Amino acid sequence: METDKNKVGKYEFLAEPFHCDFSHRLFMGHLGNHLLNAADFHSSHRGFGMPYLNPLHKTWVLSRLAIEMDEMPLQYSTFAVETWVESAMRYFTNRNFRIVDTDDDSHVYGYGRSVWAMIDTQTRRPQNIMEIRDGEIMKYVDAEKPCAAQPLSRVRISEGARLVRTIDTHYSDVDVNGHINSVKYIEHVLDLFPVSRYKEYAVKRIDVAYVAESYYGDKLSFYMEQLSEEDFLVRITRHREDGTDETEACRCGIKFVKDYK
Amino acid sequence: METDKNKVGKYEFLAEPFHCDFSHRLFMGHLGNHLLNAADFHSSHRGFGMPYLNPLHKTWVLSRLAIEMDEMPLQYSTFAVETWVESAMRYFTNRNFRIVDTDDDSHVYGYGRSVWAMIDTQTRRPQNIMEIRDGEIMKYVDAEKPCAAQPLSRVRISEGARLVRTIDTHYSDVDVNGHINSVKYIEHVLDLFPVSRYKEYAVKRIDVAYVAESYYGDKLSFYMEQLSEEDFLVRITRHREDGTDETEACRCGIKFVKDYK
Numbered sequence: 001m002e003t004d005k006n007k008v009g010k011y012e013f014l015a016e017p018f019h020c021d022f023s024h025r026l027f028m029g030h031l032g033n034h035l036l037n038a039a040d041f042h043s044s045h046r047g048f049g050m051p052y053l054n055p056l057h058k059t060w061v062l063s064r065l066a067i068e069m070d071e072m073p074l075q076y077s078t079f080a081v082e083t084w085v086e087s088a089m090r091y092f093t094n095r096n097f098r099i100v101d102t103d104d105d106s107h108v109y110g111y112g113r114s115v116w117a118m119i120d121t122q123t124r125r126p127q128n129i130m131e132i133r134d135g136e137i138m139k140y141v142d143a144e145k146p147c148a149a150q151p152l153s154r155v156r157i158s159e160g161a162r163l164v165r166t167i168d169t170h171y172s173d174v175d176v177n178g179h180i181n182s183v184k185y186i187e188h189v190l191d192l193f194p195v196s197r198y199k200e201y202a203v204k205r206i207d208v209a210y211v212a213e214s215y216y217g218d219k220l221s222f223y224m225e226q227l228s229e230e231d232f233l234v235r236i237t238r239h240r241e242d243g244t245d246e247t248e249a250c251r252c253g254i255k256f257v258k259d260y261k
Numbered sequence: 262m263e264t265d266k267n268k269v270g271k272y273e274f275l276a277e278p279f280h281c282d283f284s285h286r287l288f289m290g291h292l293g294n295h296l297l298n299a300a301d302f303h304s305s306h307r308g309f310g311m312p313y314l315n316p317l318h319k320t321w322v323l324s325r326l327a328i329e330m331d332e333m334p335l336q337y338s339t340f341a342v343e344t345w346v347e348s349a350m351r352y353f354t355n356r357n358f359r360i361v362d363t364d365d366d367s368h369v370y371g372y373g374r375s376v377w378a379m380i381d382t383q384t385r386r387p388q389n390i391m392e393i394r395d396g397e398i399m400k401y402v403d404a405e406k407p408c409a410a411q412p413l414s415r416v417r418i419s420e421g422a423r424l425v426r427t428i429d430t431h432y433s434d435v436d437v438n439g440h441i442n443s444v445k446y447i448e449h450v451l452d453l454f455p456v457s458r459y460k461e462y463a464v465k466r467i468d469v470a471y472v473a474e475s476y477y478g479d480k481l482s483f484y485m486e487q488l489s490e491e492d493f494l495v496r497i498t499r500h501r502e503d504g505t506d507e508t509e510a511c512r513c514g515i516k517f518v519k520d521y522k
Binding site: 016017018019020021022024027029033036037040050075170171172174175176177178181182183187190191193194195198216217 | 277278279280281282283285288290294297298301311336431432433435436437438439442443444448451452454455456459477478
């Protein structure tokens with residue numbers, strides 16, 4: 001099936017030498033950043049991105065992100081991120097990703113899924129996506145292009161999850177909106193595991209549900225539940241220095257695999 | 262003066278949306294990463310980079326890095342990093358950087374300086390750079406191209422520097438060589454300052470002297486000495502969990518400025 005270039009954006013990236021881990025493969029956090037870049041470029045080029053929305057006091061907010069890999073790009077390899085809107089409703093859009101070898105379209109590294117809401121930057125209330133340019137986003141919906149990643153899962157964590165780390169947030173955690181950067185949660189979660197885990201396992205899939213924004217100065221606590229040798233859930237809460245005002249910020253599911261493919 | 266493209270490499274980068282701080286300007290750490298990328302591409306394209314050296318069990322080691330900015334690229338702007346070897350001696354090369362607007366060569370963001378050594382990856386001993394391809398690096402030396410950054414300074418820290426933070430090292434700190442990534446030191450050092458400092462000041466210059474490698478599992482301690490309202494020195498030591506085996510890993514000088522230009 002021919003890709004509809006009007007609907008599907010395709011952006012090339014390099015697995016930069018210092019963005020790779022000891023196994024010479026791209027860090028999941030950096031891949032996540034490339035996916036967010038691709039989403040940003042795709043929506044901006046089609047007139048419903050931040051450059052159009054921000055003067056209207058509206059912005060996209062990432063609500064869910066899942067990345068499921070068969071293989072991670074090796075250091076110095078170039079790869080492309082394809083992204084498209086699978087569906088758009090009043091308050092949410094589903095956006096998919098396909099990560100593929102730049103030189104060989106049959107060499108697929110993996111897929112991603114995401115859900116985005118639109119909010120008013122002043123009231124923080126959800127906005128009707130169909131009111132933007134008269135629902136023009138529907139022109140770009142591609143419901144046919146296959147996405148081989150499993151559907152987004154709910155990430156249900158039991159009350160028995162164990163507090164494994166509490167960290168401070170710093171200057172480099174904060175994005176242009178003053179919130180903790182979405183990708184930083186992924187990095188902090190994967191940093192909960194010792195390097196020995198990455199010597200034996202690769203990350204097959206990560207599911208992130210962004211529940212509430214956290215801010216510079218918040219402390220973040222990480223509660224982990226191990227479901228099997230390869231499956232973990234992590235709840236991240238934000239709270240004050242003295243531990244009060246603890247609120248759930250984010251939930252993650254992490255699935256490891258012994259070997260890719 | 263015409264740039265000698267054989268000697269000077271020029272690489273384009275984007276100030277990616279999620280690589281910018283709350284002021285919508287590129288984080289210094291990400292700029293540092295782009296400089297290291299440019300150095301890597303420049304040396305590889307000319308036959309004395311890692312792809313040639315690694316099979317010979319040799320590698321470049323960054324010994325000093327200084328970045329001095331008149332302005333930081335704004336979110337979404339494209340910029341180019343020029344890099345060239347200013348001089349090469351038996352055991353060290355001096356490599357310079359110029360960061361410039363892609364569309365306007367007279368719009369210079371800043372400059373950088375660095376010193377690199379070559380070592381044997383097994384013995385970790387310094388190697389004679391002139392023995393690589395019969396000293397071919399000398400063909401690429403450009404001693405004429407101007408670099409407006411101040412010379413590398415010594416970064417002398419007094420014994421009175423105060424311990425301000427101790428951190429653990431994690432999976433995402435570790436580079437392909439198993440060492441703590443050079444850019445991570447910059448991020449950790451700039452994270453010692455509260456966001457309020459970055460609301461009032463910008464980083465004018467950072468000097469880093471890499472003294473000894475640190476590894477995953479090391480704890481890093483940061484000792485700070487304040488010289489003036491705008492000038493700080495930081496010593497980073499690596500040590501074991503119990504505080505023993507404390508060794509200096511890195512020294513940094515940070516110069517802030519109220520406003521760029």
